[in-house]
Amino acid sequence: MSLVAHLTELRNRIAKALLALLVATAVSFWWYEHGLGDFIRAPYCGLDAELRFGDDADGCGLLITDVFGGVFIRLKVAFLAGAVLSAPFWLYQIWAFITPGLKRNEKRYGVGFVAVSSLLFALGAFLAYVSLSAGLELLLGLAGSDVIIALTAQDYIGFVLSLLVAFGVSFEVPLFAIALNLVGVLSHEVLAKSRRWIFFLTIVFAAFVTPTQDPFTMLLMAGPMIVLFELAIQVARVVDKRRARRAALEHFHDLGDDDASPLDARPSSLDDAPSPTAR
Incomplete structure (x- = not known):
């Protein structure tokens, strides 16, 4: 393929990956009100009542301090969830672009690398989510009993997303x-x-x-x-x-039939020398 053909293919695959990301982000934007938001707030809502903001023991409200705060929060969560949901598709686009230039063993390593890296990222994010409640309880509990704790939605959700990404990348x-x-x-x-x-x-x-x-x-x-x-x-x-x-095993494979193989002139140890009675 010519350079122009390679650039054209790269453009088409990037466009397909962005389209998949856009569709997955739109689905996640709708999903936010149907379980995704509750999933993100669950570690905070599971804390003791004195560590949460609300009118009753079941309240776990998050504050929004500006007009566009709710929109930006929902877009941030939807984009990250969309990137995760569409990951198989855009990873395939990347793989389909680079695989024609790889050897067979390089393709095998590439598939294993993508699979293991995805698994490690998911494992790290899962560990971060599981430990989130304990970390919040420890941090918020240090404020003392005479302090009213009211987290803003921007701070809390930004904290959760950064923790998930940090654990996933570190793994x-x-x-x-x-x-x-x-x-x-x-x-x-x-x-x-x-x-x-x-x-x-x-x-x-x-x-x-x-x-x-x-x-x-x-x-x-x-x-x-x-x-x-x-x-x-x-x-x-x-x-x-x-x-x-x-x-x-392959040390002498590059030598021709008429070429002499290199000899090791260094003396061997007595333990390696053959016995005089050996035949």
Whole structure:
């Protein structure tokens, strides 16, 4: 294909991806009043009555302080939900554009990378949502009993969305270590030697990325990330061993039939030397 043809195909696939995102966002905008909004407010509504704003024990009201606040909140939630719902379609458009230029093993790695990254993002977002009530209770409870707590809808929903995205993205970081190892940029030896620094920097990263900045949420993010990094180190170990065995088998494959193979002139140890009685 010519450069113009590639650009045309890229334009068409971007247009299809944006159309899918637009449709999914419209569906999510309607869904907001039919369960999506309740799903987002559920961690806040599950708190004790003194930590919520309302006229009765069942109230969990969120304040809106400007005219367009409700519209922007609903659009923000609808766009994020639409991006998640339409992810299979726009990920396919990206994959369909780049796959003709990939080799067979690269295609296999690409499919696995997309699948695992999607699973890790969903796992991180799910963990953030499950721990949201405990984090809110800890943070709001520190205000004391003489304080009336009334959260604005902008602050609360922005906090929830940023927490979900932060956890989802953070769970992707160890996967990039595996990707760099698969392409030969990062070896298992380097990862193993840097294990302590990786774990320390993971805790620092979690401390800066978590929107709540509390130790509970920080450790909740850092703990699974450390486990995933350790898993990435072990995967890199297996990959490097397989790569070394493959290199040993293919060491002389590039030589011609009439070319002499290189000899190792270094003396071997006595333990490796053959026995005088061996035949």
